[in-house]
Amino acid sequence: MKLLRTIRLDISDTFVFEQAAEPGEWAVSGAFMFARHNITELQGKARTAFRAGFLGVGSFGHSSLAQVVEASAQDRHELVGSLASQLIARCGAPDLTTAMPAAEEEVAFVESLCEHPDGLLIAVSRSCEETGIREVFRTLRPRADTDGHRPFQFVEVIGDDEAPEEHFDLTTLERGDRT
Numbered sequence: 692m693k694l695l696r697t698i699r700l701d702i703s704d705t706f707v708f709e710q711a712a713e714p715g716e717w718a719v720s721g722a723f724m725f726a727r728h729n730i731t732e733l734q735g736k737a738r739t740a741f742r743a744g745f746l747g748v749g750s751f752g753h754s755s756l757a758q759v760v761e762a763s764a765q766d767r768h769e770l771v772g773s774l775a776s777q778l779i780a781r782c783g784a785p786d787l788t789t790a791m792p793a794a795e796e797e798v799a800f801v802e803s804l805c806e807h808p809d810g811l812l813i814a815v816s817r818s819c820e821e822t823g824i825r826e827v828f829r830t831l832r833p834r835a836d837t838d839g840h841r842p843f844q845f846v847e848v849i850g851d852d853e854a855p856e857e858h859f860d861l862t863t864l865e866r867g868d869r870t
Contacts, residue, residue, distance in 0.1 A: 693805035694762040694770065694798070695719070697747045697754035698812065704755055709736040712747025712754040717770045719797045720804075721746025721753070722817060722824050724782075730819035742817050748774050751781055756831075759804075759811045771798050804828055 695718040704711035712718065725733075725741050733741050744753030748770060762770075774794035775787055784790035804813060812831040817824055 692762050692764070692767060692802060693759050693807075693809070694767065695745065695757035695801050695805060695813065696760050697745060698756050698758040699754065700756065704753065707736060707739045707755070708744060708753040709740065710750060710752035712745070712750050712752035714754075716747035716749045716752075716754075717766075717773070718745040718747055718754060718757040719774065719801050720815065720826060722826055723793070723797065725817075725824060730824070743815060745813075745815060748777060751777060756812045756814055759807050759809055759813065761809055767798060767802075771795050774798065 697712040697714055697716045697718045699711070699714040721744065724746060728737075728741075730741060740753045743755055745755075745757045746752075747754055771791065771794045774797060775784070775790035778784040778790040778793055779786065784793065807813075807830055814829045814831060816827045816829070819825070
């Protein structure tokens with residue numbers, strides 16, 4: 692089975708989120724964190740977390756990207772338990788009987804996102820619509836001519852019918868060509 696772990700390609704998460712997730716934490720979507728907020732009133736780092744942050748389960752911090760990784764049944768079991776404990780400690784769930792099904796549902800959703808090769812990166816984009824919170828997930832892979840994970844080297848969106856129509860080439864900007 693596969694799950695998501697947070698990944699940090701550079702230090703930007705420490706600037707854009709109130710609390711950045713630690714690299715390598717188990718990750719979930721975390722959209723539930725915003726269910727009781729008036730999304731239109733979110734500002735600054737809270738708004739950034741809503742719009743583009745995965746939730747690191749250990750720290751309850753946010754990460755811009757998550758990575759698909761192999762996981763054991765024991766890893767999954769521990770993730771569900773950890774998330775349930777966090778739901779009690781940080782979100783007001785009254786007890787494990789209430790928190791466990793919610794944690795199980797969140798982890799099952801993450802599993803559904805992980806039908807990709809190990810190491811693939813996933814980004815999330817959220818918006819608030821009349822029907823509730825909408826999430827769009829994009830898969831990113833390293834350019835063929837690179838070795839390793841560095842910013843500006845992820846250029847392809849794989850298998851996403853809702854990809855933006857405009858193309859924004861970060862590698863060109865990195866070299867200083869702004870035309």
